[in-house]
Amino acid sequence: MRQLAIAAIREAGEKHARDLAELAVSETGMGRVEDKFAKNVAQACGTPGVECLSPQVLTGDNGLTLIENAPWGVVASVTPSTNPAATVINNAISLIAAGNSVIFAPHPAAKKVSQRAITLLNQAIVAAGGPENLLVTVANPDIETAQRLFKFPGIGLLVVTGGEAVVEAARKHTNKRLIAAGAGNPPVVVDETADLARAAQSIVKGASFDNNIICADEKVLIVVDSVADELMRLMEGQHAVKLTAEQAQQLQPVLLKISTSAEKAPSAVTG
Template identity: 30%
Template structure:
């Protein structure tokens, strides 16, 4: 009887991929930015031909969300991201200060291991491949098991296009035999320089144990505060559009709404007028029992389902036109499923007396899952907006925009990204919308502009130009400097 050990096969494949990537990256690191840009453009051009097919395929394979919205995400990375990458210099001389005689040199970080979520498998894969090659790095993907066929097909298309245009073989690759052991081997290999984990919390412990730099796009659980001065109808429309997009699978989407009490009744009615169903306490309990398994992990069968589907699974009925379910809550607690990230069109709903109490409620919600991802405030009061921006333990604050689209840079001028750093509480090395600039290190160059003796003779020196065009050094003693300061101070006071 033949026994196939997939763990051993996956580990062996991982070692081969990393070693090939290391050799490929040595060649890639010598490519000028112009050549890297040509490869990236070719990759985007070719994958764009397949984005509809891949959207349908990913929705069918994962059973998350809907293909129409996945197509929008795929278009976003092939169009808006590419537009932002054009003209960006990541390697070689990236800045030069002629006056101060300094330069910054961008240097690729090396070999990257990438983990992608099943919720946005195609768009995240395209995005990571493009920014890695743009910045001269080799990248190896460990496809999410629930989306491995779709991710594999997307990568095959980009690999053929890139290698046909000069990308070294092995610089862009992926595990075909996907196991936990193989992924751990990828991350721990000596040649791996950086790990990008987007939306795979089950691998976070193994990721952190590698001792390598980690970029982590983690749990969202972001609240949205509707303050009394906001355009209420627009705020509600933004929240609904964001939370129902792809049936709520985007981690950065709103997960709770906090409302000023004086506008609470009006906001609730606007939500109802736009296809939202406020659940009874009994219905909330029934639905809440399905979100998580007994060990606290997310129930994948609730992810990316429509509001009527969710209600049916929980044993109650809502009309077919309902797009969003809301549970009215008072408290945030570890045992309350509505205090956590919900990757489906469901929101918790809190009423607070004023913006200061709302501020505290938002902080409670942000720290409940400790990743400090994204916060939205809908308000016209700039002082309230500033206070929220200054005081929240969060990676990004969005103002008067839908969280899903604002966070990824679609409706804001943030960098177009499918990995949103959530390092504000120590998880990962950055809170940025991750760009190619997060995948390089900066080599500093400084020319000498002062002589050694100018700083070692025990005094302060100034180079002065004489009438014949030559320069000489003037030595000022410290006591002379102090005396000059006193004279100037007295003169200013006299004036």
């Protein structure tokens, strides 16, 4: 049954990838349709399934050991506004493959697209002969609802994808097992041994993918002095723009909202 359910999810995820991408951009105001479409297809087709969870048998002079992975049961999954449909597809496949059902708590800014994705996947599972409501979601997601899930005794595992606030809330408000992915600031290091043309193309392509809202997108560039000028020239050839110090200073108040505790990008320009 797991194989049938996952095959149905893959088919539905790929079939509706573009519609979900368009809905995500429309609802959240972030990212690019083409890039979200690519993410949705990649998760539908590439997320590992039951093939990664085969039992193992070990034998030796001291006897035989059987290793068989058991499901957690009901898993609570918090999903982000940056990859709403893609994360639902990915978590649905991986968690059902392990024998679990899932209750999702989507980011409030991506409520409609997340709930739409869950509905489509559930319909596909039932049409393939699987049970109803393997995937469910809360009606009105917010941090308080998520915290209630974190403490609910019927849930054994938390899978949380989001910003610092929700990851920290998951850590503070539960004693359950937690798999969490928070904000990222990935660096790229380029030295004199690099293929500079390829590096320039890859950095610009990666940093601009989905308007850089993905936590794994390139965000910091560290280059040795001997190749820095040439790399910058090649990046400009890939449509990157080099700002002067004065231009960077003028851009700062647009990109950063200064508060008493931190500098944050205002939502109006994010993504």
